[in-house]
Amino acid sequence: RKEVEQDPGPFNVPEGATVAFNCTYSNSASQSFFWYRQDCRKEPKLLMSVYSSGNEDGRFTAQLNRASQYISLLIRDSKLSDSATYLCVVNSFSGNTPLVFGKGTRLSVIA
C-alpha cells in the first residue's frame, strides 16, 4: 500500500457544483495533514492544514478520519479559479523525515 494515495481524476465539474476529494494514508501514527493546491506549471501552495476536529475556510472544508485513515477536502460552489491539482500531504513519520506528498487530484471547473 502506498503511503499516500489519491484518485488522480480528472474531476470535471460545472461552476457552482460541490466536489469532494479523498486521500488515504498508510501510517496510523501520522500526525499532521495538509491540502496543497498546485496550478499548472506553478509551485504547490498550502491551501489548508487538516485538524482532528475538521476545519473550514470559506468554501473549503477539510476532514480527518483517523479510524479509516483518510482525509477529505470538500469544495462548495466551485469557481473556474478552483481549477488546479490538489495534493494531499501527510507527516507520516517521527523525527526529521520529510512530509509525504500524494500525486494529486486534478480538478477542472467548467463554465
Add this chain to the structure above:
Amino acid sequence: NAGVTQTPKFRILKIGQSMTLQCTQDMNHNYMYWYRQDPGMGLKLIYYSVGAGITDKGEVPNGYNVSRSTTEDFPLRLELAAPSQTSVYFCASTLDRDYGYTFGSGTRLTVV
C-alpha cells in the same frame, strides 16, 4: 519577505554539462528540500537538509549533489547532465514539518 527564491527560472543544458540550481530562503528555516516534478507527475524528493551542515538523500538522489553551509542557502548541483534530468525543480523550506512547506517558484531545466 522574499520567502524561498530559486534561480535561474529557466535553463537549457547540453548533455554532459554541469550546473548549480540556487535556493535561498530568508525565513530562518532549518529544514530545506529539493524536489523534481516531471510533466503530469507527482513530486519526487531528491535531497533534504535539517540544518546547516546536515544533508540526506531522498527518493531520487542519483546524478545530484547538495551542500548546506548556511541556514539560508541550499544549492543543488547537477554533474554530467542527462536528458532524464529534464524536469521542473522545486526548493522548499519549513520551520517545522507541522507547519507545512513553503515552495520556491521552480527552475525549469531542459537537457538536450
